[in-house]
Amino acid sequence: xxxxxxxxxxxxxxxxxxxxxxxxAQRLAFAIMRLDPERARRLGQSIIDAxxxxxxxxxxxxxxxxxxxxxxxNPRRDTTRIMVVEDPGTLHQIEHTRTxxxxxxxxxxxxxxxxxxxxEAVDPGPLKARLADGEVREVILATSPTVxxxxxxxxxxxxxxxxxxAVSRIAYGVPVGMDLEFAxxxxxxxxIEGRHAV
Amino acid sequence: MTWIxxxxxxxxxxxxxxxxxxxxxxxxxHGRMRAVARGVCLPRGPLGGALEPFGVxxxxxxxxxxxxLYRVEAADRVRDLPALRADLPSMxxxxxxxxxxxxxxxxxxxxxxxRLLHHTLVGLARPADAVAPVVARFLWRLTLVAGxxxxxxxCVACRTPGxxxxxxxxxxxxxxxxxxxxxxxxxxxxxHAALCAxxxxxxxxxxxxxxxxxxxxxxxxxxxxxxxxxxxxxxxx
Ligand SMILES: [Zn+2]
Ligand SMILES: [Zn+2]
Numbered sequence: 001x002x003x004x005x006x007x008x009x010x011x012x013x014x015x016x017x018x019x020x021x022x023x024x025a026q027r028l029a030f031a032i033m034r035l036d037p038e039r040a041r042r043l044g045q046s047i048i049d050a051x052x053x054x055x056x057x058x059x060x061x062x063x064x065x066x067x068x069x070x071x072x073x074n075p076r077r078d079t080t081r082i083m084v085v086e087d088p089g090t091l092h093q094i095e096h097t098r099t100x101x102x103x104x105x106x107x108x109x110x111x112x113x114x115x116x117x118x119x120e121a122v123d124p125g126p127l128k129a130r131l132a133d134g135e136v137r138e139v140i141l142a143t144s145p146t147v148x149x150x151x152x153x154x155x156x157x158x159x160x161x162x163x164x165x166a167v168s169r170i171a172y173g174v175p176v177g178m179d180l181e182f183a184x185x186x187x188x189x190x191x192i193e194g195r196h197a198v
Numbered sequence: 199m200t201w202i203x204x205x206x207x208x209x210x211x212x213x214x215x216x217x218x219x220x221x222x223x224x225x226x227x228h229g230r231m232r233a234v235a236r237g238v239c240l241p242r243g244p245l246g247g248a249l250e251p252f253g254v255x256x257x258x259x260x261x262x263x264x265x266x267l268y269r270v271e272a273a274d275r276v277r278d279l280p281a282l283r284a285d286l287p288s289m290x291x292x293x294x295x296x297x298x299x300x301x302x303x304x305x306x307x308x309x310x311x312x313r314l315l316h317h318t319l320v321g322l323a324r325p326a327d328a329v330a331p332v333v334a335r336f337l338w339r340l341t342l343v344a345g346x347x348x349x350x351x352x353c354v355a356c357r358t359p360g361x362x363x364x365x366x367x368x369x370x371x372x373x374x375x376x377x378x379x380x381x382x383x384x385x386x387x388x389x390h391a392a393l394c395a396x397x398x399x400x401x402x403x404x405x406x407x408x409x410x411x412x413x414x415x416x417x418x419x420x421x422x423x424x425x426x427x428x429x430x431x432x433x434x435x
Contacts, residue, residue, distance in 0.1 A: 111290075186253070
């Protein structure tokens with residue numbers, strides 16, 4: 001009986017992680033149960049270490065265990081561009097594509113119109129401070145094309161425009177592999193607006 | 199419970215695990231409905247982006263687990279309002295309107311609420327209309343839809359029509375100078391006129407000044423809270 005309790009609580013903890021869900025949690029828990037004890041110990045220890053040492057990067061808010069994150073500390077990154085993202089997860093997803101060599105800025109909150117959360121949720125100060133020395137030429141907004149992401153992008157744009165820096169937003173539109181005929185109106189409009197010369 | 203095929207406006211969503219969301223829909227025949235939309239955040243999932251807030255969609259709902267909870271089987275966009283997503287004040291106004299529609303969606307006639315909400319969102323997407331008057335008008339019309347419209351033509355306490363100088367939250371309406379008590383708000387003639395413009399059925403709300411409209415919207419929200427104890431799905435900033 002006790003064994004079942006431990007197993008259930010592991011599933012419960014895993015299922016509470018974003019994007020996992022009950023079924024995946026069961027699968028993961030089952031895999032963890034079959035690890036040899038030393039590997040299980042290392043997994044547990046790395047979770048504890050990560051949680052204890054991770055903090056926001058002093059410059060960009062990315063998750064790091066140093067004062068500055070790997071990206072900010074890398075002298076080969078293009079320091080004239082900053083890409084604004086909603087969370088470190090999005091940053092890592094974009095890094096994974098290996099198409100962007102500039103810097104990032106992770107926002108500490110998003111506007112959420114449906115929950116009546118307005119501009120008070122986002123402090124634009126730290127981002128504006130990074131633009132003060134004039135080295136940054138372009139700020140690229142990479143927020144999701146959701147209500148929250150779009151409201152946040154509109155707000156950040158409004159804050160940055162007076163500073164004279166070029167503000168762009170990544171293109172949105174029809175996902176790869178989708179038939180245009182089935183695209184909804186908003187996605188089509190976004191795709192047309194975001195067109196580029198070929 | 200059988201399947202329901204209906205028009206709907208998504209007024210609220212909460213992330214569940216993975217790409218699933220719990221959506222709050224305002225529908226013409228059933229008022230507020232809650233439904234689980236599986237895979238709604240996935241670009242190539244069966245629901246795609248069809249359930250994005252602020253637009254009108256057509257949904258097929260099946261009975262879900264739990265009392266009064268449905269499952270979205272299919273969704274299609276019927277009418278998008280892209281202008282709402284291109285302007286921050288319009289977007290915040292639309293968010294507030296949707297949040298209140300969701301909070302009070304079980305009160306009154308669903309069909310009327312749906313029409314009012316639809317009409318309001320279209321108004322917010324129209325650049326000619328300023329945001330604050332549209333929102334103020336929505337909130338005061340919502341008091342009517344929800345069955346708690348304030349008495350504006352005479353004193354709510356003694357029923358005399360003259361010398362109305364205050365506003366009483368409960369039971370709701372103007373009060374005359376004689377009946378006015380502690381706790382009633384001062385309501386000068388100009389405020390009374392603006393309140394009538396927002397609440398009554400004609401085009402007068404269009405002429406409301408933005409400042410006055412914002413005050414009326416704040417008053418309406420306080421009023422709705424007093425009457426329903428309802429509050430918005432507010433997320434801490
Ligand atoms: Zn950094
Ligand atoms: Zn009286």
